Amino acid sequence: MIRSMIKSTGRYLPENKVTNQNLAELMDTTDEWIVQRTGIESRYWVKEGDDIGTSDLAYEAAKIALERAGWDPNELDLIVIATMTPDVNVPGSGVFLQDKLGAKNVPALDIRQQCTGFLYGLEICDAYIKSEKAKKILLVGAEYQSRYLEVNTEYRDTAVIFADGAGASCIEAIETDDDAGFITSIMHSDGKYSQALRAGLPARKSGYAIDPTVIENKEHFPFMDGKTVYKLAVTRLPRITEELLEKANMSIDDIDLFIPHQANLRINEAFRERMKIPKEKIYNNIERYGNTTAATIPIALDELLENKIVKNGDTIMFFGLGAGLNWGGVIYKMI
Numbered sequence: 001m002i003r004s005m006i007k008s009t010g011r012y013l014p015e016n017k018v019t020n021q022n023l024a025e026l027m028d029t030t031d032e033w034i035v036q037r038t039g040i041e042s043r044y045w046v047k048e049g050d051d052i053g054t055s056d057l058a059y060e061a062a063k064i065a066l067e068r069a070g071w072d073p074n075e076l077d078l079i080v081i082a083t084m085t086p087d088v089n090v091p092g093s094g095v096f097l098q099d100k101l102g103a104k105n106v107p108a109l110d111i112r113q114q115c116t117g118f119l120y121g122l123e124i125c126d127a128y129i130k131s132e133k134a135k136k137i138l139l140v141g142a143e144y145q146s147r148y149l150e151v152n153t154e155y156r157d158t159a160v161i162f163a164d165g166a167g168a169s170c171i172e173a174i175e176t177d178d179d180a181g182f183i184t185s186i187m188h189s190d191g192k193y194s195q196a197l198r199a200g201l202p203a204r205k206s207g208y209a210i211d212p213t214v215i216e217n218k219e220h221f222p223f224m225d226g227k228t229v230y231k232l233a234v235t236r237l238p239r240i241t242e243e244l245l246e247k248a249n250m251s252i253d254d255i256d257l258f259i260p261h262q263a264n265l266r267i268n269e270a271f272r273e274r275m276k277i278p279k280e281k282i283y284n285n286i287e288r289y290g291n292t293t294a295a296t297i298p299i300a301l302d303e304l305l306e307n308k309i310v311k312n313g314d315t316i317m318f319f320g321l322g323a324g325l326n327w328g329g330v331i332y333k334m335i
């Protein structure tokens, strides 16, 4: 049977570390508030003035993953990039990444699922592999969010949360009779909540490609109804976990490690308590990286593999919820 296997991973964070104290110098906030409400202690933002785009962050992570897999970029059957902060509006970041890698004529697909981008990406890669359309796929989650943030007191709720970074995975088709690799996934969307977390660019509400009222009303900066997002997350993440376990015919004890999207430590803690999961069975790194949206899960996986926290035979669950509203999860058995 054909299965999808994560063969290698890589991550890249810009060098410029921004602490809560740095932010407290720019707006009315405190380290204490940020740590208590979000769990974040520091994050990485591309240095102001650096002339780079999201695809440059993706490229750095991809290079590492490809090298670890021993793959030449030209061997790839598909490149998938998940980002909500593309280099430019058109074309997508996938083609920039493809060009930087020198992966001549390899199809490059952008997906716009925000915090669940990497999860949707995994599901798409698995579908390509199981349908025998691809054998070797590069999947990257990358964000350059600091470019879009307004760093002042008015926007302090989003400014302290979002961050830059990239995580990459090489995904390969393998033949095995074992129940291993990508086991199952479930994705959901609910556009009813599209206003809870949004940014208004590009926008065409009038005859202009960019409506001046969008700028006047500051709709181009991310808007977050934090309380609504929080409530949706703490109810829907437990539900998706139950759905996934049922689909895989597993119990919660069969999962060796839960790897949630790093939106907010309080959300992940509420999830853990609700599901009665011991602390050592859930992985968080938001304190060091902030919320890198599509990049949180692949960055976490890369750390876990590098530090040998996950090993062959372990069953892990990736899951998350974010703008859209989109939410979902993947069960994967390490091989």
Ligand SMILES: CC(C)(COP(=O)(O)OP(=O)(O)OC[C@H]1O[C@@H](n2cnc3c(N)ncnc32)[C@H](O)[C@@H]1OP(=O)(O)O)[C@@H](O)C(=O)NCCC(=O)NCCS
Pocket (backbone or CB within 6 Å): 028, 029, 030, 033, 034, 037, 038, 115, 156, 157, 160, 161, 197, 224, 225, 226, 227, 229, 230, 263, 264, 266, 267, 291, 321, 322, 323
């Ligand atoms: C954003 C979030 C941390 C705010 O926490 P909260 O307890 O809901 O706080 P509130 O929105 O009620 O705001 C409480 C106060 O803190 C203030 N505040 C917001 N951001 C602040 C900051 N960075 N520093 C200091 N104060 C801040 C608010 O202005 C408000 O002040 P007021 O009472 O004078 O109006 C919380 O709603 C949350 O975690 N939501 C989920 C967000 C998320 O996960 N987003 C990513 C999705 S992928």
